[in-house]
Amino acid sequence: MSQVLTNATEFTVSEIAQAVKRTVEDEFGHVRVRGEISGFRGQHSSGHCYFTLKDDAAAMDAVVWKGSYARLSFKPQEGLEVIATGRLTTFPRSSKYQIVIDNIEPAGAGALMALLEERRKKLLSEGLFAKERKRALPYLPRVIGVITSPTGAVIRDILHRLDDRFPSHVLLWPVRVQGETCAPEVVNxxxxxxxxxxxxxxPRPDLLIVARGGGSIEDLWGFNEEAVVRAVAGSGIPVISAVGHETDTTLVDYASDMRAPTPTAAAEAAVPVRAELIAYVEDQGGRQRQAARRALSSLKDRLRAASAGLPRATDLVATQRQSLDYFSSHLSTALRHSVQLRSQTLTKVSARLEPRLMRQRHKELSERLKTLGSQGERGLKTTVERARLTFDPCSKKLPQAVGTSLERKQSALHRIAPRLNKGPLVAELRQARSELAPVIDRYLRSGPVITAGRMQRLEQLAKLMETLSYRNVLARGYAIVQDGEGVLVSSASQLKPGDAIHIMLAEGEVDATVNGAPARRKSAKPIADSDVQDSLF
Incomplete structure (x- = not known):
C-alpha cells in the first residue's frame, strides 16, 4: 500500500488548544453577553462561581473568579436574565469556551421564571397550595415509598439516614428525575x-418521599409540571418533597404536605430517632411508675387515716372469744354428764337386750305366730263351711222365690193399673217420691263412703294377717321342723339319730333324717349377737 506524502505541519493537541484560545481571546477580548443564569449553586469551596448563560437557542459556560465576585454590586441569582461583561476564553482541558465575567447587570426575569411564576399563581388560585390541605405526617410509618432514580446518590442517602435513625421498610419506585419522561413517570x-x-x-406505604439531587432549573423542570403538582396535591398518602438543594424551589414543594431542603432531611423528617424514642418511652414509663407509686402512697395514707377510726380487731372479737372460752370450759363437763346419763339408760335396758333373752322372746313370738296362723286358717275354713251350709239351701230356693215374687208383683200391678190414672193416687205417689228422695240421696252419698271405709278396714286386716303369718318368718331364713307324726320339734332332745323329720322352708319342703348326736349349745350359732345388736339400733 502506497503511503501518501504531505508537507502539512503536524500540531499537538495542546498547540491547537492554545492557538484556539489565543484566537478567541484576541477576537473577543471584551464582550457584553445577554442571557439567563442557569445552574447557579453559589460559590464553590474555592470561592469561585460556575454557572451557565443561556437563551432559547444556545448556552455558554460562565465563571466568576473569587476576587471579581467580591467586587460585584449585583450578585448572580438562578433564573435571572442578566447582561454579563467580560472576556471570552477557552478551557483547553475540555475543549469548551467560556466567559470570564467581571461585572453583572440585571436585564429582567427569564422566560422560564416568568412561566413558572404564572403557573404558580394559577395553581395557588385553585387552592392547591393552601395550608388547610396539608396533612400531618405519620409519627412512625411502617412502610415508606420513595420516588426517585435508583442509580443516583439520593436513594443511598435516604436509606443510610433511615438506617441510622429508625430502620424502616422502604419501597422504591424508580423514575427518571429529568427530561421529557420525568413528569409522567413521577405521576404514575x-x-x-x-x-x-x-x-x-x-404493603401500601404510609408516607411518600419525592426526591432528586440538585440541578439547574431546566433539570428540575419536570417537578414544575402541572400534572406532577396535581398528583402530589391529590395523593391520599402524605408526601414529602425533597427536590434539589436548599436553594432550589419547585411547585411540588408548595403542593406537598412537607418540604425538605435535601433528601437526607426528608429521611430525618420521615422517622424519629430510635434511641430518642426509646429514651422517651423509658422516661414515660418512669413517670408512670412514679405516678403509680405516688397514687399508692396516697391510698396507703388514706387507708391509715380510715383505719385509725376503726376499733381494733381484738376488741371486736373479745366478747365472742370470752364466750367461746366459757362454753369450751363447760363442754367437757357436759360431755361427761351426757355420757353418764346414756350409760345409766343403757344399763337399765341392757338386761333386756341380752342375746339369750332376745332369742327366747323371738322363739315365743314365733310359736305364737305359728299358733295364730294355724288358728286363722282353721277359723277361715270353719267360717267358709258355715256360710256354705247356710247359703246352699237358700240358693236352691232362690229361683222359686224370685218367680213367686215376680208373679205377686205382676198381679198387684194389674190390680192397681186402672187406678194409676186417678188423681188422688198420682198425688200420693208424688208425695211418697218427694219423701223418699232425701233418703235416696243420702244413701247414694253415704254408700260409697261406707264401702271405701270397709275396703280400707279389709286391706288393713289383710296386711296384719300377712305380717303375723309364719311365712314371713320363714322368708328371713327360719324353718319349721316336724317329726314323722307331724308334731312340731322345738328342742333337740325330742330327736335321736335315725328319726325322720320334715322341714318346711320359705320356698318348698324337704324330708330329712337325723344323723349323729345333738350339737352342743355353745357351738351352735343360730343368731349372731352382733346381728341382734345392730337390728336394735
Missing part, C-alpha cells in the same frame, strides 16, 4: 402507590 409512581390496597401482597 404517585398514583401507583395510592392504588395499592391496605393488607395486600405488597
Amino acid at each position: 409512581a404517585i398514583e401507583g402507590f395510592n392504588a395499592m390496597l391496605p393488607g395486600g401482597r405488597i
Whole structure:
C-alpha cells in the first residue's frame, strides 16, 4: 500500500488548544453577553462561581473568579436574565469556551421564571397550595415509598439516614428525575402507590418521599409540571418533597404536605430517632411508675387515716372469744354428764337386750305366730263351711222365690193399673217420691263412703294377717321342723339319730333324717349377737 506524502505541519493537541484560545481571546477580548443564569449553586469551596448563560437557542459556560465576585454590586441569582461583561476564553482541558465575567447587570426575569411564576399563581388560585390541605405526617410509618432514580446518590442517602435513625421498610419506585419522561413517570409512581390496597401482597406505604439531587432549573423542570403538582396535591398518602438543594424551589414543594431542603432531611423528617424514642418511652414509663407509686402512697395514707377510726380487731372479737372460752370450759363437763346419763339408760335396758333373752322372746313370738296362723286358717275354713251350709239351701230356693215374687208383683200391678190414672193416687205417689228422695240421696252419698271405709278396714286386716303369718318368718331364713307324726320339734332332745323329720322352708319342703348326736349349745350359732345388736339400733 502506497503511503501518501504531505508537507502539512503536524500540531499537538495542546498547540491547537492554545492557538484556539489565543484566537478567541484576541477576537473577543471584551464582550457584553445577554442571557439567563442557569445552574447557579453559589460559590464553590474555592470561592469561585460556575454557572451557565443561556437563551432559547444556545448556552455558554460562565465563571466568576473569587476576587471579581467580591467586587460585584449585583450578585448572580438562578433564573435571572442578566447582561454579563467580560472576556471570552477557552478551557483547553475540555475543549469548551467560556466567559470570564467581571461585572453583572440585571436585564429582567427569564422566560422560564416568568412561566413558572404564572403557573404558580394559577395553581395557588385553585387552592392547591393552601395550608388547610396539608396533612400531618405519620409519627412512625411502617412502610415508606420513595420516588426517585435508583442509580443516583439520593436513594443511598435516604436509606443510610433511615438506617441510622429508625430502620424502616422502604419501597422504591424508580423514575427518571429529568427530561421529557420525568413528569409522567413521577405521576404514575404517585398514583401507583395510592392504588395499592391496605393488607395486600405488597404493603401500601404510609408516607411518600419525592426526591432528586440538585440541578439547574431546566433539570428540575419536570417537578414544575402541572400534572406532577396535581398528583402530589391529590395523593391520599402524605408526601414529602425533597427536590434539589436548599436553594432550589419547585411547585411540588408548595403542593406537598412537607418540604425538605435535601433528601437526607426528608429521611430525618420521615422517622424519629430510635434511641430518642426509646429514651422517651423509658422516661414515660418512669413517670408512670412514679405516678403509680405516688397514687399508692396516697391510698396507703388514706387507708391509715380510715383505719385509725376503726376499733381494733381484738376488741371486736373479745366478747365472742370470752364466750367461746366459757362454753369450751363447760363442754367437757357436759360431755361427761351426757355420757353418764346414756350409760345409766343403757344399763337399765341392757338386761333386756341380752342375746339369750332376745332369742327366747323371738322363739315365743314365733310359736305364737305359728299358733295364730294355724288358728286363722282353721277359723277361715270353719267360717267358709258355715256360710256354705247356710247359703246352699237358700240358693236352691232362690229361683222359686224370685218367680213367686215376680208373679205377686205382676198381679198387684194389674190390680192397681186402672187406678194409676186417678188423681188422688198420682198425688200420693208424688208425695211418697218427694219423701223418699232425701233418703235416696243420702244413701247414694253415704254408700260409697261406707264401702271405701270397709275396703280400707279389709286391706288393713289383710296386711296384719300377712305380717303375723309364719311365712314371713320363714322368708328371713327360719324353718319349721316336724317329726314323722307331724308334731312340731322345738328342742333337740325330742330327736335321736335315725328319726325322720320334715322341714318346711320359705320356698318348698324337704324330708330329712337325723344323723349323729345333738350339737352342743355353745357351738351352735343360730343368731349372731352382733346381728341382734345392730337390728336394735
